Amino acid sequence: xxxxxxxxxxxxxxxxxxxxxxxxxxxxxxxxxxxxxxxxxxxxxxxxxxxxxxxxxxxxxxxxxxxxxxxxxxxxxxxxxxxxxxxxxxxxxxxxxxxxxxxxxxxxxxxxxxxxxxxxxxxxxxxxxxxxxxxxxxxxxxxxxxxxxxxxxxxxxxxxxxxxxxxxxxxxxxxxxxxxxxxxxxxxxxxxxxxxxxxxxxxxxxxxxxxxxxxxxxxxxxxxxxxxxxxxxxxxxxxxx
Amino acid sequence: xxxxxxxxxxxxxxxxxxxxxxxxxxxxxxxxxxxxxxxxxxxxxxxxxxxxxxxxxxxxxxxxxxxxxxxxxxxxxxxxxxxxxxxxxxxxxxxxxxxxxxxxxxxxxxxxxxxxxxxxxxxxxxxxxxxxxxxxxxxxxxxxxxxxxxxxxxxxxxxxxxxxxxxxxxxxxxxxxxxxxxxxxxxxxxxxxxxxxxxxxxxxxxxxxxxxxxxxxxxxxxxxxx
Numbered sequence: 001x002x003x004x005x006x007x008x009x010x011x012x013x014x015x016x017x018x019x020x021x022x023x024x025x026x027x028x029x030x031x032x033x034x035x036x037x038x039x040x041x042x043x044x045x046x047x048x049x050x051x052x053x054x055x056x057x058x059x060x061x062x063x064x065x066x067x068x069x070x071x072x073x074x075x076x077x078x079x080x081x082x083x084x085x086x087x088x089x090x091x092x093x094x095x096x097x098x099x100x101x102x103x104x105x106x107x108x109x110x111x112x113x114x115x116x117x118x119x120x121x122x123x124x125x126x127x128x129x130x131x132x133x134x135x136x137x138x139x140x141x142x143x144x145x146x147x148x149x150x151x152x153x154x155x156x157x158x159x160x161x162x163x164x165x166x167x168x169x170x171x172x173x174x175x176x177x178x179x180x181x182x183x184x185x186x187x188x189x190x191x192x193x194x195x196x197x198x199x200x201x202x203x204x205x206x207x208x209x210x211x212x213x214x215x216x217x218x219x220x221x222x223x224x225x226x227x228x229x230x231x232x233x234x235x236x237x238x239x240x241x
Numbered sequence: 242x243x244x245x246x247x248x249x250x251x252x253x254x255x256x257x258x259x260x261x262x263x264x265x266x267x268x269x270x271x272x273x274x275x276x277x278x279x280x281x282x283x284x285x286x287x288x289x290x291x292x293x294x295x296x297x298x299x300x301x302x303x304x305x306x307x308x309x310x311x312x313x314x315x316x317x318x319x320x321x322x323x324x325x326x327x328x329x330x331x332x333x334x335x336x337x338x339x340x341x342x343x344x345x346x347x348x349x350x351x352x353x354x355x356x357x358x359x360x361x362x363x364x365x366x367x368x369x370x371x372x373x374x375x376x377x378x379x380x381x382x383x384x385x386x387x388x389x390x391x392x393x394x395x396x397x398x399x400x401x402x403x404x405x406x407x408x409x410x411x412x413x414x415x416x417x418x419x420x421x422x423x424x425x426x427x428x429x430x431x432x433x434x435x436x437x438x439x440x441x442x443x444x445x446x447x448x449x450x451x452x453x454x455x456x457x458x459x460x461x462x463x464x465x466x467x
Contacts, residue, residue, distance in 0.1 A: 043452075055247070082463050138414045140410075141410045141411045144407070145401065145407060148402045148407060149401050154400060156400075158397045160402075161393065161460055161463055161464055165393070165415070165453075165457075166414075168452060168453070172448075173417055179442065179445070199366060
């Protein structure tokens with residue numbers, strides 16, 4: 001049962017404070033996202049061939065980057081958990097996984113909405129789309145596994161194993177779907193040469209990325225704080241039982 | 242090292258012996274595999290899609306589903322009467338325990354595949370020609386990796402609620418790369434193309450097997466250690 005319970009006396013008041021800070025950060029993140037849209041529509045040039053449809057780019061791409069960043073983070077933090085057995089790492093991993101599922105859902109819904117007018121099809125089985133869909137499924141599985149295991153230490157170990165194996169699986173999925181076929185636009189920002197995006201568009205994109213990161217940080221802080229409160233209550237219930 | 246392999250073989254032998262005595266799981270898994278083949282044949286419009294076009298996918302969907310039923314039972318028997326606790330108390334390295342379970346699962350899945358392959362040839366009217374050794378090789382390459390992951394997941398799934406549902410939800414994403422590769426290779430082989438035409442896929446399957454057998458052996462202790 002090592003690592004199953006928080007150190008005696010989780011500071012519930014501090015955890016509640018964390019939740020309040022997280023809520024404020026999330027509100028700020030949401031406002032920033034709204035600001036990004038004002039910036040994207042009013043102050044960023046419209047793309048010549050795609051017109052207004054391209055504006056979804058400023059939400060789609062930051063959401064995708066944030067989701068991928070979160071899932072890599074969950075994999076790394078889970079490996080640290082199996083090494084250090086610190087329940088806070090597990091708490092952070094699970095809070096992040098929830099937010100990651102949300103961002104990949106945003107990416108997976110904005111993608112088809114953008115693809116329909118531009119590619120003429122809702123869905124394409126190509127590497128990056130398939131990879132995000134796959135990560136979405138993997139982490140829905142991760143979350144349902146967590147809800148199906150009763151013992152906190154066991155829950156933490158099992159979900160860490162899934163996250164680590166999932167991180168290793170990513171290149172295999174990418175490569176196998178890539179070998180299968182692709183029509184997604186080639187990377188225009190994250191590539192070896194300089195980004196081929198006009199500077200105003202790049203600026204809006206990066207601000208959008210910062211806004212999604214801020215939103216992520218806020219939501220994770222809320223979930224982490226709530227997780228601490230839940231642990232304290234669980235420990236209390238076990239003591240009283 | 243030699244000790245660990247001996248222990249792994251002993252654990253695998255125990256599982257296989259137990260299965261041979263009851264034969265219930267393997268028989269139902271075989272009937273299940275045959276039924277999947279039959280259902281897949283009727284899932285197509287025969288005037289639009291010839292059975293040869295569907296054959297490679299049908300073969301691998303059957304393998305994947307049948308393997309899933311086999312993996313589901315891998316640790317349920319250990320759970321009954323707390324047999325796993327006995328195994329864990331024995332002075333056996335966790336890695337050897339894992340390799341033993343993996344070998345037993347591979348034997349189990351291998352038998353199912355060996356029986357479904359002739360059924361597949363008959364039902365889908367496949368002329369194997371010289372493709373048989375290649376198909377057997379890709380069956381082995383494609384199976385080892387996901388059975389390795391499935392062995393870890395089935396050890397976890399038996400400890401959860403809804404175990405029978407939890408395993409496929411966790412394992413199917415991991416079946417994606419081997420399944421894509423194995424279907425492509427099988428299709429090429431059945432069309433009479435040489436193995437060299439699908440070298441990239443074969444390398445991908447081999448790397449997948451090596452990576453996941455190693456990683457799962459290392460990570461398995463985290464699943465069973467309290």
